[in-house]
Amino acid sequence: MKHPTTRLRFAAEFNPSPPSSVRGSTSKFPLYPMEAIHEFGAPSEPALRPVDDLLSGYSYVEPTDVAYAKVTPCFENGKGLVGSELKGPAFATTELTVLRPRPGVSRDYLAWLLQSDTFRAPAISSMTGAGGLRRVAEPFVRDLEVPLPGLERQHAIVDYLDHETTEIDILIHELSALAERTSERFESELSARIPYPQRADGLTSGNGLAPIKRLGTITLGKMLDSSRNREPGETHRYLRAANVQPLGRIDLTDVKTMRFTNAEKEALDLRGGDVIIVEGGQGGYGRAAYLPEDIPDTGFQNSIVRVRPRPGVDGRFITYSLILLRVRGYIKSVAATTSMPHFTAEKVAVTPVPLLALSEQTEIADRLDRSGSEARATETEIARAINLAKERRAALITAAVTGQIDVTAKHRPAAEQLEDDIKELP
Template identity: 40%
Template sequence: MRHAFPTRRLRYLADVNPPVPDHVRLDPEAEYRLLPMEAIREFSAPDNGYKRPAKELLSGYSYIEPTDVAYAKVTPCFENGKGLVGADLDEPVFATTEVTVLRPRDGVDQKFLSYVVQSAAFRNPAVSSMTGAGGLKRVSESYIKDLPLPAPSAWMQQQIADFLAHETAEIDALLVGLESMKDLVVERSGAERDACIWSQDQPLIPLRRLIKYVDQGSSPQVMSSPAGPGEVGILKSGCTNFGIFNPEANKAVPTEMKIPEQSFVHEGDLVISRASGSTKHVGSSAVVPSLDRSLALSDKHYRLHGHDDVDVHYLAAVLRSRPFRNELEPYISGAPGLAKNISISSLKAMHVPHLSAEHQREISRRLQKSFEDVQEITCSIDHAIDLARERRAALITAAVTGQIDVTARNKPAAEQLEDDIAQGLHREYA
């Protein structure tokens, strides 16, 4: 990658994983926040984490001060852009050892360094340096120490940091707006679905009366990358999120591993998430579409086989409905910080409307048309979100490498992005 600025190896720009200072070691009872990976976001303020005495954290965790920058080094968290800027902390903290801590040296601006770490100048070679097997690939810290990175003057670093802070904040605000728009569309669609399924005078019956039997898969040791067309994979819990079956949410199975035939899912199967790291994803369901690869249940799923007079698309809609979720959620178990799950006995005890097969099919047809309309709208919003994220990443890379003049009076990036999104939507619906 071309750099308009001079470069220096990272080891001369920052100390990598500096040691815990003596004053922390000498006070083992002092409490510090511990940030697990789940608490770390994409270079924005992290979640709170939880307090632990220093003596429990001095070995096995990373120490981060408010002057530091840290990035997730393990796949897929690195690819997802997880990291933090110490300026978002109000005190020193400890974090998972799956982050690499950078302490800027004299003359290196913390915010500028954080943007460098988010740029393609750092990320592309870092991905190439990853070592390990399966789901445990990590960015090589010995490699990144000697990675040449942009090193403009301290004054220019400040100008770039200020420019990007303003421009990325505008794009982030646009992203928040797009996500809110998508949530509103989905929320309205959900309200229409619930009104279509549930009414005051409908008799209710336990879900078990609609189900013939239930399957559950297993979770063998598999690869971290997904299986592609023509390959074999084990489904991840995220395959059923938001009522849409995502065949990409899987982990490839090594060619020498044999998966029982009865574990594979087929078009028309109803899959429901048994366990997930998030309560809102437990119990999420989707109907399997036509597949171009062989996918098997994991132990994080149930497959529900309804009786012959049960419409599978209707049943999937019931399982996604708010009244059903309201009854289900109190039965979801799991300690803080651990996976949440629902037992099959609890699931079968939930109540659903008792409707004739003809009424189920009528509701299913009506909901399918509404679902397709919502999918078209949310797909357009997703395209806009992807464009905004790509533009944000490209802007950061261009600024830190000196490919744009951040001191010039250019049209704001977010304003240009809004124009591009509007033009794209106009072309799509013209």
């Protein structure tokens, strides 16, 4: 049964102001920065600040409210806040849009609505701004038509989604734990095969170690600049941080394009034998991958550092050494931390790698290739299963809030059907 609709501004008040009881308080209040906010779950522990420091420059939120992150990529990543997770009045980054349900609207139904494609797809299309600072257009969202059944049906939808998504989330957690165990087994073999000292968080060259700059040439990729993307030159594919996955896996399912001059195409090509390393990014910096073959007509962005090994050096050995150093914390210890960690080209250049004869490098790399191939294949299968689970979860939310499924009828549990479908993945 299709649900009736209304404009979102008739369902919720946008960005309510702090009441006088808060404005005149002498207490300290929680402050949630964006990094403390997750996917409509419990936020991380907040800081406590005097109210006078918070009344300007921050969003106000109460346990009655819900909020969504309005800035890219946080919105696309599903970041949001449900007031039930708060212990009382609080403040948060202004990159949240706070909604206070009007009478006859369930807070928890509103939270599920904000996670549905009914809201998310048009909100993404409304984004304005350039580069990495695009934001959901609030005037558009205020007048967005959204499904709003009666309060009793809202409560039924909330109960249904609370139960079904919890089961799917448990399955996703189990799959993630399996991926983590797969990584740990491979990491143990890395430690056994690559002759680093046991502690690898404060290494320097010498004692059988050589900096990477002695083993290959190091190149940083091209800066992505939308204004320069209109300059003369051919549109050309490029790799970015998202294409380099854990355990040295390259993901080419989503490769972007930008303009490269002929000189840039020549200087920033990707050949078999190269090592590519993630330069920046909160979760991925320092990831490394080996290219077994050329990637034609493809360059790389400045979120990637390329190492092209010199003769007598096996790029696979450099890659596995970097993966081990990341596991042991060395890369984290040297990454610049001004605003976001970066494993810069300069840091890559001085990173120490065991200095071995080519035959020894190749023998170690061959052994690790075999076990690494198995680990990567397992992780790929798990990643596909997790992606399917997330897609089904999102589809279930949308179907429930729009009335495409009757949540009061008896259905086979979504998680059970999902497990069967995962087993049938090719």
